[in-house]
Amino acid sequence: MKSAVVLFPGSNRERDAVRALRLVCGSEPKVVWHGDSELPSGTDLVVLPGGFSYGDYLRCGAIAARSPVMDAVRKHADAGGLVLGICNGFQILCESGLLPGVLMRNAQMRFQCRVVGLRVENSDTPFTRGYNAGQVIHIPVAHGEGNYEADAETLTRLEGDGRIAYRYCGPNGELEPKYNINGAIASIAGIVSEKHNVLGLMPHPENHVEEQMGSTDGRGLFAGMLEHVSRAA
Amino acid sequence: MKARVTVTLKPSILDPQGKAIEGALKSLGVGGIASVRQGKIFEIEVEGGDKAKAEAALKQAADKLLANTVIENYRVEIE
Amino acid sequence: MKARVTVTLKPSILDPQGKAIEGALKSLGVGGIASVRQGKIFEIEVEGGDKAKAEAALKQAADKLLANTVIENYRVEIE
Amino acid sequence: MNAKTPEITPELVAEHGLKPDEYQRILDLIGRTPSITELGIFSAMWNEHCSYKSSRIHLRGLHTKAPWVIQGPGENAGIISIGDGLAVVFKMESHNHPSYIEPYQGAATGVGGILRDVFTMGARPIAALNSLSFGDPSHPKTRSLVSGVVAGVGGYGNSFGVPTVGGSVRFDTRYDGNNLVNAMAVGLIDVTKIFYAKATGVGNPVVYLGSKTGRDGIHGATMASAEFGADAEEKRPTVQVGDPFAEKLLLEACLEIMANDCVIAIQDMGAAGLTCSAVEMGAKGDLGITLDIEKVPCRETGMTAYEMMLSESQERMLMVLKPEKEKEAEAIFRKWGLDFAIVGETTPTKRFLIRHHGEVMADLPIKELGDEAPLYNRPYEETPKQPVLPFTSVGAKGTLADALEKLLGSPNLCSKRWVWEQYDHLILGNTVQRPGGDSAVVRIEEGPKALAITTDVTPHYCEADPFEGGKQAVAEAYRNLIATGARPLAITDNLNFGNPERPEIMGQFVGCVRGISEACRVLDFPVVAGNVSLYNETNGRGILPTPTIGGVGLIDDVATAASIAFKAEGEAVLMIGE
Ligand SMILES: Nc1ncnc2c1ncn2[C@@H]1O[C@H](COP(=O)(O)OP(=O)(O)O)[C@@H](O)[C@H]1O
Numbered sequence: 011m012k013s014a015v016v017l018f019p020g021s022n023r024e025r026d027a028v029r030a031l032r033l034v035c036g037s038e039p040k041v042v043w044h045g046d047s048e049l050p051s052g053t054d055l056v057v058l059p060g061g062f063s064y065g066d067y068l069r070c071g072a073i074a075a076r077s078p079v080m081d082a083v084r085k086h087a088d089a090g091g092l093v094l095g096i097c098n099g100f101q102i103l104c105e106s107g108l109l110p111g112v113l114m115r116n117a118q119m120r121f122q123c124r125v126v127g128l129r130v131e132n133s134d135t136p137f138t139r140g141y142n143a144g145q146v147i148h149i150p151v152a153h154g155e156g157n158y159e160a161d162a163e164t165l166t167r168l169e170g171d172g173r174i175a176y177r178y179c180g181p182n183g184e185l186e187p188k189y190n191i192n193g194a195i196a197s198i199a200g201i202v203s204e205k206h207n208v209l210g211l212m213p214h215p216e217n218h219v220e221e222q223m224g225s226t227d228g229r230g231l232f233a234g235m236l237e238h239v240s241r242a243a
Numbered sequence: 244m245k246a247r248v249t250v251t252l253k254p255s256i257l258d259p260q261g262k263a264i265e266g267a268l269k270s271l272g273v274g275g276i277a278s279v280r281q282g283k284i285f286e287i288e289v290e291g292g293d294k295a296k297a298e299a300a301l302k303q304a305a306d307k308l309l310a311n312t313v314i315e316n317y318r319v320e321i322e
Numbered sequence: 323m324k325a326r327v328t329v330t331l332k333p334s335i336l337d338p339q340g341k342a343i344e345g346a347l348k349s350l351g352v353g354g355i356a357s358v359r360q361g362k363i364f365e366i367e368v369e370g371g372d373k374a375k376a377e378a379a380l381k382q383a384a385d386k387l388l389a390n391t392v393i394e395n396y397r398v399e400i401e
Numbered sequence: 402m403n404a405k406t407p408e409i410t411p412e413l414v415a416e417h418g419l420k421p422d423e424y425q426r427i428l429d430l431i432g433r434t435p436s437i438t439e440l441g442i443f444s445a446m447w448n449e450h451c452s453y454k455s456s457r458i459h460l461r462g463l464h465t466k467a468p469w470v471i472q473g474p475g476e477n478a479g480i481i482s483i484g485d486g487l488a489v490v491f492k493m494e495s496h497n498h499p500s501y502i503e504p505y506q507g508a509a510t511g512v513g514g515i516l517r518d519v520f521t522m523g524a525r526p527i528a529a530l531n532s533l534s535f536g537d538p539s540h541p542k543t544r545s546l547v548s549g550v551v552a553g554v555g556g557y558g559n560s561f562g563v564p565t566v567g568g569s570v571r572f573d574t575r576y577d578g579n580n581l582v583n584a585m586a587v588g589l590i591d592v593t594k595i596f597y598a599k600a601t602g603v604g605n606p607v608v609y610l611g612s613k614t615g616r617d618g619i620h621g622a623t624m625a626s627a628e629f630g631a632d633a634e635e636k637r638p639t640v641q642v643g644d645p646f647a648e649k650l651l652l653e654a655c656l657e658i659m660a661n662d663c664v665i666a667i668q669d670m671g672a673a674g675l676t677c678s679a680v681e682m683g684a685k686g687d688l689g690i691t692l693d694i695e696k697v698p699c700r701e702t703g704m705t706a707y708e709m710m711l712s713e714s715q716e717r718m719l720m721v722l723k724p725e726k727e728k729e730a731e732a733i734f735r736k737w738g739l740d741f742a743i744v745g746e747t748t749p750t751k752r753f754l755i756r757h758h759g760e761v762m763a764d765l766p767i768k769e770l771g772d773e774a775p776l777y778n779r780p781y782e783e784t785p786k787q788p789v790l791p792f793t794s795v796g797a798k799g800t801l802a803d804a805l806e807k808l809l810g811s812p813n814l815c816s817k818r819w820v821w822e823q824y825d826h827l828i829l830g831n832t833v834q835r836p837g838g839d840s841a842v843v844r845i846e847e848g849p850k851a852l853a854i855t856t857d858v859t860p861h862y863c864e865a866d867p868f869e870g871g872k873q874a875v876a877e878a879y880r881n882l883i884a885t886g887a888r889p890l891a892i893t894d895n896l897n898f899g900n901p902e903r904p905e906i907m908g909q910f911v912g913c914v915r916g917i918s919e920a921c922r923v924l925d926f927p928v929v930a931g932n933v934s935l936y937n938e939t940n941g942r943g944i945l946p947t948p949t950i951g952g953v954g955l956i957d958d959v960a961t962a963a964s965i966a967f968k969a970e971g972e973a974v975l976m977i978g979e
Contacts, residue, residue, distance in 0.1 A: 019646070019649075019650055019737065019738060020560070020646050020649055020650075022560075022561070022562025022649065022828065023562070023828055025829065025830075026828065026829065026830045029830060029847075030830075060828075061562060062559070062560040062562075062645070062646060062649075064342050064346065064646060065338060065339070065342055065560060065644065065645065065646025065647075066560065066646075067338060067339040067342040067343065067360075067646065068308070068309070068339060068342070068343055068346075068360075069311060072308065072311065073308070073342060073343075073346040076307070076308065076346065076350055077349075105311065111313075112311060112313060112314050114257075114259060115259050115260055116259075117259050119259060119260065119263045120552070120822075120823050121552075121555050121556075121559055121823045121824075121825070122822055122823070123559075123821075123822055123823070123824060123825045123826055123827060124822050150827050152559070152825040152827060152828065154559075157259065159256070159257070159314070161255075193259070214827070216830070217827050217828075217830050220830075222833060222844065222848065222959060222960070223827075223830060223831075223832070223833065224833075224835075249363060251363070251365065261364075264364070264387065264388070267387055268383050268386075268387060271383075271386050271387060273379055273382050273383045273386065273387075274379060275368055275369045275370060275375070275376065275379050276366060276367075276368060276369070276379065276383065277366075277367040277368060277369045278366070278367040279364055279365070279366050279367075280364070280365045280366075281362060281363070281364055281365075282362070282363040282364075282365060283360060283361070283362060283363065284328055284330070284360070284361040284362065284363045285340075285343070285358055285359070285360055285361075286330065286358070286359045286360075286361065287355060287356075287357070287358050287359075288355075288356040288357040288358075289354055289355060289356065290354045290355070290356050291354060296354070297354065300352055300353060300354050300355065303352050304347055304352045304355065307347075307350055307352065308343070308346060308347060308350060308352075309343070331642075334615060334616045334617065334701065335615075335617065335642055336612075336615055336617060336641070336642040336644065336700065336714065336715075337642075338642065338644035338646060338647065341644075342646065345738065390503055392502055392503045392640055393503060393506065393640055393642065
């Protein structure tokens with residue numbers, strides 16, 4: 011699998027993403043500069059990493075969403091290529107219109123860094139096939155604005171089309187407000203695009219791929235993408 | 244030329260920040276506040292003296308970047 | 323009663339947000355913008371009809387919470 | 402010299418925080434009345450914050466050497482070797498007064514400053530810690546100070562992208578009017594690629610990097626050294642606003658020009674920015690520096706030389722560049738969207754010469770600006786020894802269960818989760834032991850080595866017996882490190898005290914420093930960096946003596962690190978020690 015990690019000014023979890031791709035998928039991703047207007051040829055997966063692109067000034071992801079490389083990312087997505095936006099990457103995807111909805115301030119108004127439970131809602135996407143539907147995994151979050159909001163119509167569509175990939179949950183998959191770390195509508199942690207080839211996800215699977223870091227629950231996401239790409243090839 | 248673009252959340256959108264401020268004002272003993280909603284204001288210095296041109300540029304700025312029109316409204320004022 | 327409190331950074335204080343937005347507008351090709359400074363606006367619904375009382379409450383709110391007068395100025399407007 | 406120079410009156414001298422005898426010293430040194438710019442430069446260089454004039458004499462006695470120490474106190478940060486060609490760069494610094502006035506920005510810029518100290522030397526920051534002291538929870542200001550400071554520490558570190566892995570929080574009514582914000586940063590560096598402040602070579606370009614200069618914090622350096630009065634909030638001294646985004650870009654740009662071998666010397670602009678950094682680079686290299694101040698990138702129009710020399714705008718650096726690398730270095734900075742301007746050059750004269758549009762605004766002997774700073778051996782009174790009370794005299798108040806309940810209910814022992822969950826403690830993917838244990842454990846790259854890091858002090862012990870309290874702080878740091886299986890290597894201190902002009906406060910300072918020194922010597926646990934914050938006092942009431950210790954230890958194989966959690970049922974619990 012050929013992957014590329016986009017570096018925006020202010021990105022800061024790109025090294026974590028690079029390491030996870032190397033450890034789980036077995037190949038070193040290319041790092042692409044935000045000012046580039048093309049992706050390396052043959053790219054299968056583009057990762058928009060976590061961080062504070064442009065300081066998260068104005069609105070999270072707003073300025074990055076309008077940088078030259080995003081036209082290339084849009085083209086890649088239109089052609090069916092995989093795009094994974096983690097945390098700030100998710101915010102950028104929403105701001106650029108590649109995914110619907112917005113990410114607002116956390117309901118408790120504070121940045122939150124902790125490990126949360128995530129329920130895998132559906133195992134038919136490239137980003138979830140590494141897990142079983144209904145499986146609960148544990149992955150860290152680290153964000154101040156991850157409170158997903160969408161209007162009723164969008165939400166109905168997301169639910170109906172099986173586009174909600176991950177939800178915040180309790181140890182046994184319970185969807186209770188106390189497990190909903192940031193107050194997101196319908197406990198949404200991650201959604202996919204209409205064609206299921208773009209995922210926006212607030213939590214950080216890339217930080218849970220090594221036993222030494224306490225858990226390997228994040229590996230399934232990367233392994234699933236690898237499998238998807240190798241099958242397609 | 245001095246101009247202002249004011250960006251506010253659409254009324255239908257929940258404003259957690261405004262709610263938090265409402266609560267904080269109550270606990271600080273500031274009385275009589277029924278509700279608070281928080282928005283952004285951009286004070287912009289525009290080059291040149293053509294008001295119509297400035298207004299067009301500011302609208303463009305708001306549509307392209309300053310506001311997320313999915314959740315926000317904006318208003319442009321030129322002095 | 324509807325009121326607005328506008329909070330802006332004092333002119334000498336660095337505004338990293340404004341600076342970043344300025345740069346972004348330039349690279350988006352929005353012309354003629356000389357400078358941008360970002361502030362906050364609070365749209366507040368005040369109970370009762372006593373304007374003087376409302377103004378006093380809003381000033382108190384601004385001093386105690388909405389603005390840090392070390393780095394920010396504020397302005398209270400009642401409709 | 403300069404027609405526009407205001408007359409230097411005794412009042413003006415006093416406003417600059419210079420005592421009459423200190424001003425006399427300036428007159429003797431330069432043989433004439435200083436210009437206003439020169440007066441500003443002296444006030445910046447000779448205040449407590451920059452010159453350590455009250456503390457220097459006592460700090461000389463600290464234990465600072467060991468075979469693994471590469472750089473002890475005196476540079477931006479201390480450096481210790483950890484083998485494999487790698488070294489660890491670290492330091493702790495206070496941002497107390499600014500955090501009281503504007504908690505969010507004060508704390509944020511404190512974190513920004515210490516991170517800059519570490520990456521100025523060429524290290525990539527891998528961890529941050531913080532030690533926070535607040536007033537009584539019931540004091541009306543405490544709540545907003547706590548939330549502002551914690552949000553500021555997190556806001557800066559999270560955006561910059563360094564994991565904040567540990568620290569401490571305490572509450573005591575003695576911090577009601579003076580909270581403490583001590584921030585520590587730890588970075589990793591290749592031992593062959595360490596950068597220092599010392600300039601070399603004549604005629605080399607002096608380059609300004611980073612964000613533009615504004616009028617912020619112009620009296621910051623003096624503010625940090627003056628006792629608070631009741632009108633502190635009225636004076637509204639300008640507080641700097643931090644821009645972690647700019648700092649992140651500055652980090653990447655600096656590491657890139659360093660990797661491309663462009664840099665001769667580099668220094669961050671901290672307190673009294675341009676003045677301190679330029680003087681330090683010149684003085685350390687036995688060279689003069691000439692600055693053409695109009696070339697400094699400014700945020701505001703009409704700034705005077707005085708303002709530019711004293712501005713404390715954040716996210717700026719000064720560098721002496723290899724002349725042949727000018728284009729390359731500039732291209733790197735432009736790519737990251739940062740200012741890059743040649744503002745002067747090194748000279749053989751050992752003079753600090755400031756010109757503004759050709760007009761000489763200051764012309765001072767560069768070495769003497771630092772070396773001739775006043776040095777005080779302030780009178781001190783040893784803290785009276787307290788009698789040792791026999792156990793029996795401390796009658797039990799209530800049952801054991803009551804006592805336990807009281808302890809558990811104390812804000813000082815409560816869970817600090819609310820604090821550290823607002824810090825991204827996982828970014829970079831190496832935080833093996835997260836907050837909640839004795840020390841944080843941070844893996845070095847992909848292992849197997851790891852660092853254990855902790856911050857400790859118990860101010861009440863320091864007040865009861867400064868010598869024993871100083872010892873205890875070091876010993877506690879040492880214990881927290883070995884509890885994870887680490888070999889303790891070195892510490893940074895951050896000495897927070899009240900007004901040193903009061904002999905009993907000076908007595909606390911001297912006692913604590915002696916205690917720290919003694920413990921470091923006995924444990925062979927050297928001090929490699931430190932910071933002193935005095936005048937933490939409001940209306941004559943000082944803080945508890947708070948000599949914070951930041952300790953760093955090495956774990957050879959992270960797989961063997963111990964943590965505090967019980968691992969299984971039925972295991973034996975042992976107590977060791979006295
Ligand atoms: N300001 C802080 N920032 C980050 N972590 C903190 C802070 N304060 C406390 N912690 C973390 O919380 C845990 C408990 O702290 P503390 O109650 O001071 O414990 P101890 O007395 O055992 O050191 C430690 O792991 C510490 O690193």
